[in-house]
Amino acid sequence: MHTADRKPLPLGFEDFLQEVLPTAEARAALFEALEGVPPTSVRLHPQKGSALFDSLPAVPWCTWGRYLSARPFFAHDPFFWAGAYYVQEAASMFVGYAAERVLDFLRRQEARPLTLLDLCAAPGGKSTHLASLLHVGDKLISNEIMPNRIGVLIENLNRWGSEQCIITHDEAVSFGAMTEWVDLLVADVPCSGEGMFRKDMEARERWTPKLPLQCAALQKEIIAEVLPALRQGGFLIYSTCTFNKEENEHNLHYFLSEMDMVSVPLQLPDESGITVVEEKTRSGKPLYAYRFFPHQTGGEGFFLSVLQKRGKHGKSYKKAKQKLWTSAGKQHAALKEEYLTESERWQLWQQPHEKDLLMFTPIEWEAAELDLLSQHLNIKQVGVPFGQVLKGKFNPHPYLAYSPVLRRELPAIEVSIEDALQFLRKQPMQSAVMPANKGWYVIRYEGRNLGWVKALGNRYNNYYPNAWQLRS
Numbered sequence: 412m413h414t415a416d417r418k419p420l421p422l423g424f425e426d427f428l429q430e431v432l433p434t435a436e437a438r439a440a441l442f443e444a445l446e447g448v449p450p451t452s453v454r455l456h457p458q459k460g461s462a463l464f465d466s467l468p469a470v471p472w473c474t475w476g477r478y479l480s481a482r483p484f485f486a487h488d489p490f491f492w493a494g495a496y497y498v499q500e501a502a503s504m505f506v507g508y509a510a511e512r513v514l515d516f517l518r519r520q521e522a523r524p525l526t527l528l529d530l531c532a533a534p535g536g537k538s539t540h541l542a543s544l545l546h547v548g549d550k551l552i553s554n555e556i557m558p559n560r561i562g563v564l565i566e567n568l569n570r571w572g573s574e575q576c577i578i579t580h581d582e583a584v585s586f587g588a589m590t591e592w593v594d595l596l597v598a599d600v601p602c603s604g605e606g607m608f609r610k611d612m613e614a615r616e617r618w619t620p621k622l623p624l625q626c627a628a629l630q631k632e633i634i635a636e637v638l639p640a641l642r643q644g645g646f647l648i649y650s651t652c653t654f655n656k657e658e659n660e661h662n663l664h665y666f667l668s669e670m671d672m673v674s675v676p677l678q679l680p681d682e683s684g685i686t687v688v689e690e691k692t693r694s695g696k697p698l699y700a701y702r703f704f705p706h707q708t709g710g711e712g713f714f715l716s717v718l719q720k721r722g723k724h725g726k727s728y729k730k731a732k733q734k735l736w737t738s739a740g741k742q743h744a745a746l747k748e749e750y751l752t753e754s755e756r757w758q759l760w761q762q763p764h765e766k767d768l769l770m771f772t773p774i775e776w777e778a779a780e781l782d783l784l785s786q787h788l789n790i791k792q793v794g795v796p797f798g799q800v801l802k803g804k805f806n807p808h809p810y811l812a813y814s815p816v817l818r819r820e821l822p823a824i825e826v827s828i829e830d831a832l833q834f835l836r837k838q839p840m841q842s843a844v845m846p847a848n849k850g851w852y853v854i855r856y857e858g859r860n861l862g863w864v865k866a867l868g869n870r871y872n873n874y875y876p877n878a879w880q881l882r883s
């Protein structure tokens with residue numbers, strides 16, 4: 412960023428900061444860091460990202476996190492478009508660190524698939540991370556309320572290839588209307604964004620001294636509305652990317668005293684530079700939280716705390732009024748076998764309002780549960796779109812190409828970087844040799860799938876999604 416494009420820190424910000432950084436030296440160190448260059452970091456896909464950025468330093472709290480030495484032009488890297496990594500600010504990867512520990516704990520308590528809800532999910536940083544932590548049969552509900560942000564969430568989750576994900580577009584209250592069904596709730600709530608002041612000048616311009624209080628009120632409302640959805644004994648990971656106490660400690664005090672919750676400490680990685688917050692509520696309950704300052708940790712400003720729900724909301728479970736979800740497994744067993752590895756782990760479904768579109772999910776998922784979720788929630792996608800059988804012929808869905816469980820043995824064309832970018836631009840590929848045999852081929856760059864083409868003999872059709880077309 413040019414110096415001329417930088418904006419001054421907003422007036423009144425330092426007053427809020429005094430509560431969390433009481434000494435002038437500490438605040439000066441933070442202000443200096445906020446005028447510096449933000450580190451660039453990526454998080455690798457566990458399968459598709461293997462062997463990428465191997466020699467680069469790891470993010471201390473994320474096995475898959477890497478710091479890059481400079482910010483590349485990601486748009487010209489086919490691995491980026493293949494979902495081999497996600498460009499994510501390093502401190503945010505701490506959500507995955509906390510989630511991994513909570514999930515381990517829950518799995519030791521009960522051997523059953525778990526349900527995760529990422530309530531404020533767009534553009535998908537935390538959801539793609541959570542998707543990498545799922546075990547057999549687990550379910551991640553990834554939700555975004557804003558109409559202008561739901562599209563990017565759908566795109567990012569599909570590039571990542573998340574077979575165990577349900578994407579919804581709803582308000583917190585719709586989730587809370589069904590009680591006691593979520594094991595881990597991640598609320599990466601909308602906030603005043605002070606932690607982004609180094610890299611996002613708009614965050615500096617948006618901030619006013621009233622904003623932290625307004626955000627704190629909204630955050631309380633969101634948590635109160637969604638909390639009935641969390642099971643008794645389930646966990647809430649609450650996070651913000653802001654420093655002030657209003658949206659962080661003060662809200663936690665409120666949750667601990669007004670909602671039947673307890674705070675849970677985390678063991679930290681060595682020499683991480685993370686600031687530990689330890690306080691007591693008025694009634695003597697301990698409160699633990701973790702704050703990331705850009706002058707002390709490799710990342711932007713961030714705050715996180717883990718709470719466990721002790722209380723119980725009455726069960727609201729009822730059978731769904733309508734049967735919407737129908738398994739399509741039997742009639743399409745051969746297709747499933749042809750396209751998916753470990754095909755016995757997956758089941759095909761007919762999309763309720765588009766019967767010829769097939770989706771696939773883990774085999775453990777039940778129609779009755781999908782029916783109930785469909786009744787209460789505005790569902791955008793369940794599992795991975797698989798494809799359509801039209802006039803007896805199967806057309807794979809464009810998103811299927813990104814699934815790590817798509818069979819590697821399917822016909823594929825390995826392309827050069829130039830052709831990979833041409834494919835992503837939906838422009839003619841220069842040197843790729845189209846096979847003589849007609850049919851569907853995966854376009855692959857250095858082993859990573861980019862999408863489908865249909866070879867027609869002397870030409871081919873490019874099935875890369877129009878909406879994703881690379882414009883640069």
Ligand SMILES: C[S@@+](CC[C@H](N)C(=O)[O-])C[C@H]1O[C@@H](n2cnc3c(N)ncnc32)[C@H](O)[C@@H]1O
Nearest residue numbers: 531532533534535536537556557599600601633
């Ligand atoms: C900090 S961002 C989430 C970032 C995301 N978790 C990620 O890692 O990519 C907060 C999100 O909350 C959404 N949001 C705004 N108002 C909300 C509300 N009232 N209830 C739920 N979510 C809301 C915003 O649209 C935004 O996508």
